[in-house]
Amino acid sequence: SAVISQKPSRDICQRGTSLTIQCQVDSQVTMMFWYRQQPGQSLTLIATANQGSEATYESGFVIDKFPISRPNLTFSTLTVSNMSPEDSSIYLCSVGQGANEQFFGPGTRLTVL
Amino acid sequence: GENVEQHPSTLSVQEGDSAVIKCTYSDSASNYFPWYKQELGKRPQLIIDIRSNVGEKKDQRIAVTLNKTAKHFSLHITETQPEDSAVYFCAASGGGGADGLTFGKGTHLIIQP
Numbered sequence: 001s002a003v004i005s006q007k008p009s010r011d012i013c014q015r016g017t018s019l020t021i022q023c024q025v026d027s028q029v030t031m032m033f034w035y036r037q038q039p040g041q042s043l044t045l046i047a048t049a050n051q052g053s054e055a056t057y058e059s060g061f062v063i064d065k066f067p068i069s070r071p072n073l074t075f076s077t078l079t080v081s082n083m084s085p086e087d088s089s090i091y092l093c094s095v096g097q098g099a100n101e102q103f104f105g106p107g108t109r110l111t112v113l
Numbered sequence: 114g115e116n117v118e119q120h121p122s123t124l125s126v127q128e129g130d131s132a133v134i135k136c137t138y139s140d141s142a143s144n145y146f147p148w149y150k151q152e153l154g155k156r157p158q159l160i161i162d163i164r165s166n167v168g169e170k171k172d173q174r175i176a177v178t179l180n181k182t183a184k185h186f187s188l189h190i191t192e193t194q195p196e197d198s199a200v201y202f203c204a205a206s207g208g209g210g211a212d213g214l215t216f217g218k219g220t221h222l223i224i225q226p
Binding site for chain 2 (some may be wrong): 031033034040041043044045048058059090092094099100101102103104105106107
C-alpha cells in the first residue's frame, strides 16, 4: 500500500491561532480524506479532499474552520483555524486505494492551550 | 446519514479463547464494511473488510460476517493472542455514493494471559 506521511507529527498551539497540517502520499491516489480523533474517542470524518475542486464537508464541519487544499493527486492540507482547546485532537488523513480500502497516515497530535 | 453502533465497548477474554465484536448500521445503501485495529499511540490499521455482495470472509484467525437484512456485521477472532490486545473499530461506507467512513465507537479488547 501507499506510504503516507503527515507533518507536523505533533504541535502545541495557542488559542486563536491556526495550524496547517500536510499529508503527502508516495503515489497518486484518487481519494483523500481528513478525520479527527478526539482523546479516547472514535474517528469522525471531517471532509473529502477533492482534487481540483472544493472539499466536501460532513455535517458539523465548515470550510471557514477547516479549510482544505488538494492541489494534486499526492498532497493535501488541512488547516485548523482560530483554534480553541476543544480542537485538541489527533488529525488523520487517509487515502483510498483499490475499490474502497482506506489507509491512514500517522496522524498529527494537536494540543491547544 | 449513516449511524454505526458497536458492542461491546470493552471485551476481556482469556488467551486462546475467541472474541466477537458486533456492529449495526442504519443506511441500507452502505456497501463496504471494514474493520480497523488501533494500538495505543498508533494509526488505525485495516485488518479485514467485507462488501455487501459477500456474507463471510476469513483471513487466518480473523473473520467477518455480514447480514444485510438485519444490517449487522461482526468480527470474529479465534485463538486470541496477547498481541491481539488493542482497540477495534468497525466502519461503514457507500451510502449515497459517499466513500468516507462512518466509524463505530470502538471496542477495547483485552487478552488475559
